[in-house]
Amino acid sequence: MTFGSNLNLNTDRPTFVTHLECSMTGERYEADRLHGLSRVGRPLLVRYDLEAVRANLPRPMLAARPTDLWRWRELLPVRRTENIVSLGEIETPLIPLSRSAGGDTVLVKDEGRLPTGSFKARGLVMAVAMAKELGVRTIAMPTNGNAGAALAAYASRVGIETIVFCPEDTPEVNVREIALQGARVYRVNGLIDDCGAIVGKGAAEGRWFDLSTLKEPYRIEGKKTMGLELAAQLGWTLPDAIFYPTGGGTGLIGMWKAFDEMEALGWIGSERPRMYAVQASGCAPIVRAFEEGVEHAERWEDAHTVAAGIRVPRAVGDFLILRAVRASGGKALGVGDPAILKAVDDCARQDGLLLCPEGGATLAAYREALRTGEVDAEEKVVLFNCATGLKYPMPEAPNWLDRHQPIDFDAL
Numbered sequence: 001m002t003f004g005s006n007l008n009l010n011t012d013r014p015t016f017v018t019h020l021e022c023s024m025t026g027e028r029y030e031a032d033r034l035h036g037l038s039r040v041g042r043p044l045l046v047r048y049d050l051e052a053v054r055a056n057l058p059r060p061m062l063a064a065r066p067t068d069l070w071r072w073r074e075l076l077p078v079r080r081t082e083n084i085v086s087l088g089e090i091e092t093p094l095i096p097l098s099r100s101a102g103g104d105t106v107l108v109k110d111e112g113r114l115p116t117g118s119f120k121a122r123g124l125v126m127a128v129a130m131a132k133e134l135g136v137r138t139i140a141m142p143t144n145g146n147a148g149a150a151l152a153a154y155a156s157r158v159g160i161e162t163i164v165f166c167p168e169d170t171p172e173v174n175v176r177e178i179a180l181q182g183a184r185v186y187r188v189n190g191l192i193d194d195c196g197a198i199v200g201k202g203a204a205e206g207r208w209f210d211l212s213t214l215k216e217p218y219r220i221e222g223k224k225t226m227g228l229e230l231a232a233q234l235g236w237t238l239p240d241a242i243f244y245p246t247g248g249g250t251g252l253i254g255m256w257k258a259f260d261e262m263e264a265l266g267w268i269g270s271e272r273p274r275m276y277a278v279q280a281s282g283c284a285p286i287v288r289a290f291e292e293g294v295e296h297a298e299r300w301e302d303a304h305t306v307a308a309g310i311r312v313p314r315a316v317g318d319f320l321i322l323r324a325v326r327a328s329g330g331k332a333l334g335v336g337d338p339a340i341l342k343a344v345d346d347c348a349r350q351d352g353l354l355l356c357p358e359g360g361a362t363l364a365a366y367r368e369a370l371r372t373g374e375v376d377a378e379e380k381v382v383l384f385n386c387a388t389g390l391k392y393p394m395p396e397a398p399n400w401l402d403r404h405q406p407i408d409f410d411a412l
């Protein structure tokens with residue numbers, strides 16, 4: 001880490017965490033200690049001395065740094081540089097979808113280019129660095145695939161033992177990736193919250209630290225870098241609308257937090273994008289709660305969708321997702337699997353960009369929102385493609401040619 005790295009890992013910089021805070025009650029918790037959920041069973045949020053950050057991190061200074069995730073160091077929780085772990089968390093590009101979305105105003109933030117091929121790397125790189133800083137030796141986690149892969153990669157790199165539980169129909173490629181990257185991985189006959197219950201039980205017995213989505217405070221901090229990056233990439237403005245594929249909602253909650261922090265730093269104004277939480281109609285607890293006008297989402301029974309990353313029947317941060325969506329003037333939108341697959345197909349064929357199904361869900365939701373007048377064609381929109389399309393099943397390509405027979409070139 002000391003020679004030849006072009007990442008922001010070399011300089012010791014001050015960090016500015018003051019405390020942690022219960023997202024529900026506002027109760028304060030001490031920083032620099034191992035925490036799970038708050039006393040009322042809700043996520044903890046990391047708070048910073050933003051006045052001090054403002055004094056120490058003028059925007060031009062940021063602009064001079066390499067653009068990876070660690071450029072935001074002053075707004076991240078890791079205290080000691082030696083605890084930083086990295087596999088090259090680059091700033092992900094914004095790709096215009098000129099044909100499949102019907103306009104140049106739609107950008108895809110392509111998170112599939114991150115280590116382990118998904119934006120789970122942002123959350124897990126932070127959670128693992130903090131686990132290292134706080135002396136954790138063993139971690140367990142439930143996963144639909146990508147989170148487990150990112151955890152396994154980073155934890156193996158710093159020598160933390162990992163045990164991962166995934167639903168039995170998790171794609172083979174994810175399970176093998178997790179195993180190869182050094183975790184002990186188990187398929188479980190149930191959904192992700194059933195896997196979460198096993199992790200919770202083992203954690204209560206003191207066997208491991210529970211790194212489930214939002215059950216430790218630092219994945220949000222990693223995920224919030226999506227919001228920071230977006231503002232920097234768009235010249236310190238934000239788009240009119242963001243379509244985010246919502247499972248546990250870490251990214252949506254994180255970006256919303258990042259916007260507030262940037263406003264406090266004087267980096268952006270008070271305008272916010274409309275946040276659209278996109279779910280699959282076969283697993284849409286947040287959409288249902290949004291439409292019913294309630295603050296918490298009930299568990300979604302018999303969850304099913306091709307978009308496994310958003311097949312999350314129950315989210316511990318439900319009220320944070322719903323609050324951000326409502327405060328932004330956005331909505332929670334459900335899209336069916338056929339529309340998701342069609343969006344993936346069109347985007348690949350027309351724009352040359354291979355989305356994951358969850359990314360396809362955001363394009364499908366955008367198209368529907370355009371049709372209903374929820375968004376205008378001129379509005380600047382960002383869709384999140386959260387993982388590389390290469391990890392997912394693709395349609396067959398059955399053409400075959402016998403080179404020993406005469407070739408009908410006209411028919412090719």
Ligand SMILES: *Cc1c(COP(=O)(O)O)cnc(C)c1O
Pocket residue numbers: 118120146147213245246247248249250251252309310356358359386387
């Ligand atoms: C985890 C995941 C999501 C959901 O992200 P959250 O921020 O937890 O809501 C969406 N898509 C993919 C591919 C994922 O791996």
